[in-house]
Amino acid sequence: MDRSLLNTHAKLVARDIHCLTQSPTEPNSFSLVGGSAFVSHVETVGTIVSRDLTPKFLKFDVDDGTGCVTCILWLNQLSSSYFSRWDPATILLLTRAARKQAAKIRIGAVARVRGRVGSYRGVMQITATVVVVERDPNAEILHWLECLRLRPSYRIQS
């Protein structure tokens, strides 16, 4: 199996994300439809259609016209044990960055979401690391075209 894409944020449309299948051997790796390549990080661009803010995370759905992907943006850096050994200033920095991104995630906005792909209760979702709100409406079309362009390199079979 091709593991060269594991560190890359694969540009995928929602439909392809939902077709990812968990690798039986590699944890946190997913194989593409009919493909032989594994991915663990994805990038998608679409309109934010739902937004659910909890104290620990922001859950939002991104609709790119082919489907809707749920994304999670963690906001619990200050309380998470994962960061407990980190320098407090750095944790604060990450918290601020996450909250700033969360504030920008509004329904109707077009966002570029990058993050780790995972399966939660049988449904694919993205744990967002960076969410960039796109100001240019053409960004979405560009993403579609990039996805089309990259399909051969992901060995996605139509």
Add this chain to the structure above:
Amino acid sequence: MAEPRSRRRGESKNSQKMENAIILTIKELVHKGRAVTGASSLFSSAASHSSSESSSKNPNSRPGSFDSDLSCKFLAPLNHPAVIVGTIALPSKTLICPNRYCFRFSDGDMTICCDILKFEIRAIGSKICVLSWNFLPMKHCGGFLEIIKWKFVDTGNLLSRCSGIGSFPLLPSLFPSQNDDRKSRYSVHGVLESISPVSVVSCMDGESRDSVNLPGFLVHVMACECKSYSQNAAVGCSHAFEKSVFVYFCGLVVTSWHPAIRKLVGRNVALSGLKKKMIYVRGDSLLVFVTTESSVLHPPCISKKQIVLKTVVDRRGNCGSYLGFVKGVYLKGKLVEMDEDVWLLLTDQILNRSHSIRTDSLICIRNVHFVNTKSSWGEVLILGACFKTSITVEFFSPFETSCLVDSCRQNSFSRFIESLSFPARFWALLVRSCFQKFNGIPSEKEILRSCQKDELTKMYAESQIPSFMFQPRGGIITEFCMHESCGCNSEAHDCNLKLVMPISSFVQHYKVMLNELLSQINKNSSANNCLCHSSSTWKRDNHTNTKTLGSDDIGVILLGKLKISSSGRLQLHDRTSSIDVLTPDLLSDRNAHRIFEVSEYNLIMEGLPESMLHMPFLHNSFRCRNVVNPTPLAIENTLTVRFSLSLGTGSCKHVYGHHSLDWRHDLNEFKGKMFHLFTHKFPMLKNGHPGMPDCTSVFVEAIVLPLELICSVTEEDAAAPDFEEHDTSQEIRPHKRCKTKNGLQRERALSVPHEISCQMTIRCASSHCLVSAATLSNLKEKKSVNMLNAKRVLLEFIPECSNYYQALQIGGCYLMKHGTDDSFCAGRSGISNNDKISFRPETRLWSVEFSFDEELTHDGSVDVYPLVSSQPSLVEKQHVSSPQPCSDVSLLLPYDAKGLFSVFLKNLEELNKPFAAGKNNNNISCCTHLETIMQAEPSQVPPSNSLFPEGNLASFRGDVVAVDAVTSSVVDVSSSYCINVLVNHQIVKIFGPLRRHSYLTGFGPGASATFYRILGTGEDNRFVLTSASFIKINSRKAPDGRQLEKPAQQAALCLPKVTPQEYVPCMLAGPACNSFSGNKDNQQIKSACKVLSVYLLILQTRSDDPSENECRNNFDIPLAGFVVDDGSSVYLCWTSGERAFTILRLHEAFPEEDIDVAQWTKRDSTRETTVYHLEQIVRVHKRIVMKCSGSQIDTLFRDITVAVTSDQLLAKSEDTFLKWLILNAISGPLWEVAASSMDMKMIAHLEREQCVEIDTSRLNLQNVWGNEVCQVDPLVRAWSLLQGLLNS
């Protein structure tokens, strides 16, 4: 050269030393067709000639200073000694050479032209051995032999060299000498002063009584008055050569001596067997000696002249001798560049130009006119050749430069040139070379179809050269014999003609000048220990520092064609280059082939460094060399100055001067024709986009007026214009009052009868005006004109008509010729609002403006009343006593009709607002100050949560006060500039992502501009430029407030978007980059990628000098490594300098909510960018090296190290800030990176150079060097991807 088929010269009995030399034949040389030199033979022979000659074998050792063109190639030397044996002969008709009077060289098999150094008369007809030579192939006669060194093959029967004795009959002695002929008993002995070219005299043949053309030439000898020439009289005798004598060499055979006699100029000669003849020149009798059948030439003794290898000037009065190297031969030998600003003019067609006058040959010009010309553009010494001038080549050029071949054809242009004084000739030849830069001469006008560039030059020059610079020519004999009293001796030395230059040379001149100035400033500033702005600093910040120079100070005329570039800029271009142009009165008929002359202009230099603004400009003279040879010099491009021309009204004229044809053409266009009127309301957004193929239509919104214009011009009417006047401002307009047929009395009336008489002024291409009567009518409907019937339509411009689209001005009014099937006519009555009308390529448009004649209230002056809301107000215009038409057509309407148009104007005004007019709608009046039309008060919209900026669009006019780099973000985070505009005594701020390359030509402080579709932000007087915004520059003022030219109302330019091709990312190439630039084979790959992490970042101050640390951005990023991801792979992109600044988004506003920076930040409008804060840290620590090994965000800060050079510890806040930099970089946009791959050697080089350990193995990523970085334009990239996908 390959071993030639040759004979060994062993059979030669004369020279032992030449035994190894190969004898080449002419045939072999011609057959090879290569330029070769046999100068190596010099080494092998025991030269008896002066040793100074040997210098010509090695051009590098020559003491003469020359900076020959580097492109010149040395003649290919033979790798063995080679000689040529043959005979020198006088010219004859058997060898057809365009130069007519060349020596011939024949080796029995073949004959070619030749020139010879150290010429002796006795060499003619003798067999010589050419020891050292150059051979140059020529089309006409096979080749040309330059004989550098030679010797007689058979010296046995020759007299000793310096005997000075020898007689050469000018005619071969077929008959026994007729010494008893009493008439031919005269002799002349003296110094040969000058020789005339060969001319043909028509005379009667004594026997057949037919008219025959007899060639001949004159020589001027300063002779001794002794009765007869004694053969014993050697040089140095007590002869006194004081008597001026003319000898006429007459007849076909005798004339062939011309090249031989020419070689004797300046030497002693004696001629015997002459007869006397009295000729009449200008009514004066003159005694001339004429050669006869028994004439004999007694050549002088050869004296060893001292050869001087530098420029020698020997002047007597206006005439003199000049010895110098040829630096360039231009225009078929008419123009020869000698030294710096010394030019030889060989314009008289009859002059004999030797083939050997080649670039880098040393020539001696005798009896040449010295003309010093001074003008505003510089000073030039012109060497004007006349009929007395003779040129001999002293040393042949060692370079492979082309031979001079006379065209021999005398055309009207050459006759025209000959009729001018030397400065004018020189000027006209420079013009001719400029016209060479145009490869298509206009084909539209009949006269120009047959015109060649010569003719065009002639027409243009005739219109420019004042009459006193023409001089009558008297013919060869008159000018030769009566030289002192002839016209060419009384030169008018003042040359007030402006230099005509190719555009590239013109721009290059100022680039060189600015570079000199910059180096001077740098020198001064380093001496004074002043603050020094590095080039990259002002590259970013000082876009608006402009300086203007007037054409009067420059003294240069530019010729070119006008075109609109792909970025929407109007440009003047010739084959060499192009320059942006701002013009107020461009004719709509922009025929791409028409050549315009731009003589009155202001050169605007934008983007100068601050320090340069206060420096006086250097007044470097223009170099004429750059005119004839506009090869741009390679200049280190440290300045990014934009040059543009701001033209005054009427300063863009057509070059060719046949006005009658011009106006006749225009007349035919208008005579009895009917036109539709429409006004261009607002540009719809262009469908096309930079980067997209130009195959889509573009649309504009327009209003079709319910009027047609009928031109009733007749030929009689049109004959009236005075074509002597060049300036439209001088045009006398008959202020005839035109009455409406059914007089309309009150302005407020909304409708007028269906016909309004008016006066129509048509501005012709040649800057002249035709005035005629016309009628505005509503013929179709035959009913009263009601402006409210104006229809709002959409005009479609198919790609073929895109030129028209570019030319349309917002708010401009246009005429379109009526045709039976034009789109306006087809179903005219059926045109309704929002119809789409297509334009066709054959459709022609004229811009039109309206003026109203008011007899009573305006003191006879005329109100120009263009139908444009953004035009200057009437108040401005009232000061203009005679308004100049800026449109193609100007209609003078009765004042009564003003009401009609004011209603219309109001109507248009309302339509022009792209948003629904608010409550102030009724306050707009067409007669009020239009400057106050900033009625689009930014409405106070409540803060919105919307993604996109919200607000109302506005249009207003104002004076640009300043353009600053943005210091705060307004709506659009990517705003990089703030334009401060003074509108109605209030400063309005317009923010926008106006980048370096989207700058409008001429835009900046001092520009009066109209801003269309500017978005109100909700804050007071704060607006934002959007992609739909347009900026029109109305006029420009000098920084001191002086208006540079008449308002340039129509110089509208839309805001062009940046194309990826234009975008030059900050090319602050660091030393590391330079080391890789040599890697030519490394192919550059472009990809769109995002930043995942910052692997390595080195920040350091630029200078250790504390005073310099006060400067902004006084730190550099010598190396930065970014982990980037393009969707298919992750790699490590290394870059430096400005590119790293870009990727780190350092120039963007600093978001204070991200990080608590209060402890080291004071609120200050100038300190709100990230780069400012970072600089504070770098200033303290001198050098910071940050390494971060994580490539994903969750591992990002796990293993981060920051090292500083200073003794101080990195503060916590500083550490946090540096970490924030990484976070900021990874949440940036997509970047388009042009990168080339790097190998480990390069990485090692970087490590050494930056003294840093780069452990790239940990990431196991491919390393690339980012050469260019810019933000991805989603639309452009999407379009190119789509094209790629469709084609795949």
